[in-house]
Amino acid sequence: MANRIMLNETSYHGAGAIQEIANEAKARGFHKAFVCSDPDLIQFKVTAKVTDVLDKAGLSYEIYSDIKANPTIENVQHGVQAFHNSKADYIIAIGGGSSMDTAKAIGIIAANPEFADVRSLEGTAPTKNPCTPIIAVPTTAGTAAEVTINYVITDVQNKRKFVCVDPHDMPIVAIVDPDMMSTMPKGLTASTGMDALTHAIEGYTTKAAWEMTDMFHLKAIEIISKSLRGAVANTKEGREGMALGQYIAGMGFSNVGLGIAHSMAHTLGAVYDTPHGVACAMMLPIVMEYNAECTGEKFREIARAMGVEGVDAMPQEEYRKAAVEAVRKLSADVGIPAKLEAVKEEDLQFLAESAYADACRPGNPKDTSVEDLKELFRKIM
Numbered sequence: 001m002a003n004r005i006m007l008n009e010t011s012y013h014g015a016g017a018i019q020e021i022a023n024e025a026k027a028r029g030f031h032k033a034f035v036c037s038d039p040d041l042i043q044f045k046v047t048a049k050v051t052d053v054l055d056k057a058g059l060s061y062e063i064y065s066d067i068k069a070n071p072t073i074e075n076v077q078h079g080v081q082a083f084h085n086s087k088a089d090y091i092i093a094i095g096g097g098s099s100m101d102t103a104k105a106i107g108i109i110a111a112n113p114e115f116a117d118v119r120s121l122e123g124t125a126p127t128k129n130p131c132t133p134i135i136a137v138p139t140t141a142g143t144a145a146e147v148t149i150n151y152v153i154t155d156v157q158n159k160r161k162f163v164c165v166d167p168h169d170m171p172i173v174a175i176v177d178p179d180m181m182s183t184m185p186k187g188l189t190a191s192t193g194m195d196a197l198t199h200a201i202e203g204y205t206t207k208a209a210w211e212m213t214d215m216f217h218l219k220a221i222e223i224i225s226k227s228l229r230g231a232v233a234n235t236k237e238g239r240e241g242m243a244l245g246q247y248i249a250g251m252g253f254s255n256v257g258l259g260i261a262h263s264m265a266h267t268l269g270a271v272y273d274t275p276h277g278v279a280c281a282m283m284l285p286i287v288m289e290y291n292a293e294c295t296g297e298k299f300r301e302i303a304r305a306m307g308v309e310g311v312d313a314m315p316q317e318e319y320r321k322a323a324v325e326a327v328r329k330l331s332a333d334v335g336i337p338a339k340l341e342a343v344k345e346e347d348l349q350f351l352a353e354s355a356y357a358d359a360c361r362p363g364n365p366k367d368t369s370v371e372d373l374k375e376l377f378r379k380i381m
Helices: 017-027 039-043 047-057 073-086 097-111 186-205 211-232 236-256 260-272 276-294 298-305 316-333 345-357 370-378
Strands: 010-013 032-037 060-064 090-095 134-138 150-155 160-165 173-176
Touching: 010 017, 010 236, 017 047, 017 134, 017 173, 032 047, 032 073, 032 097, 039 047, 047 060, 047 090, 060 073, 073 097, 073 150, 090 097, 097 134, 097 150, 097 160, 150 260, 160 260, 173 236, 186 211, 186 236, 186 260, 186 276, 186 298, 186 316, 211 236, 211 298, 211 316, 260 276, 260 345, 260 370, 276 316, 276 370, 298 316, 345 370
Parallel strands: 010 173, 032 060, 032 090, 090 134, 134 173
Antiparallel strands: 150 160
16 A cells, blocks of 8 residues: 655745745736635734735735634635635635635635535545645644645534545645744634644554654654744744644644544534634543553654653653653643533533544544543543
8 A cells, every 4th residue: 555645736934934925826827816814813914914915916816704713614605605706716715724624615616516515525525626726824833724635614503523635625835934823812822732733643643654754743743842832922933833843743644644632622623612722632631541552652752752851761651651741731831721611421422423423533543432432521521
């Protein structure tokens, strides 16, 4: 079996990278942008940093902002219609996972209208055409949606999120500019950063992991562990480190998948509207403990990447515990709660069944069951 690696056609990294948007648009012969960005980013003038670049270059655009934190089927449907009405020929997605996931779904359906039923995109839909070209500009350091083949949509009617995995949805250009992330509040910086760490650790331990993705994931764990506390404090070094670390994590997990920490986080987000990064941070150490017996020596390397000293002298049980505790400490240091009061005993069966059905679950290093997932959910009550 061959291992596949898919990455952006082009990516720019560093302060001021957004200036390259105009150059890329002109070089590719684009005429009008459909700008996907959420209302808060528009209100706080973050989106304007990009539209100012377009204005200065004389490039036409139209803004679409019907986007929720957990983007819904309706957000996508409205967006597809707005895109067609705009007569745009490319998309600029500005924001976190919500804006980029919405843009990906819009772009896929615009190019593959037979998938107009958004639910038909769940899993690995057999789309035939690359999506409408997307230039992705992340404003959070966490989702890495700018370099992945994944997006997540919320089915409000059925209280569930569904994961779509499609090589046709990857943005052609990623603009990873830490200046675009400098206005993130502390709580959002912390939660998106823990999402990135979860990507790196789950990608490193997933069943499909191999040498090339291990390289990405271990470096991402190292950078994120060094940078997240500083990013929450809004230091320049912390912001720059997280911008890079989350992207590197995305380079890996997009190609090998994730595990049940994400399956469970998707479910918590769909049922309780829990912010995705917060849910990931709560579940990650619990899932790591559950998976430990199936990870060989990988927890030693996780502990090492997170700065734990003396791991080579530790027996297996000790370095596994050290890796989990390093994750717990980082999460606590950046203010993530360990418990979710919304979870009730009567919800556990639905939560567990939903997580079991999630597309990330098969990649988990340890085979699981609905009953196992119920017990894991119980640990955050």
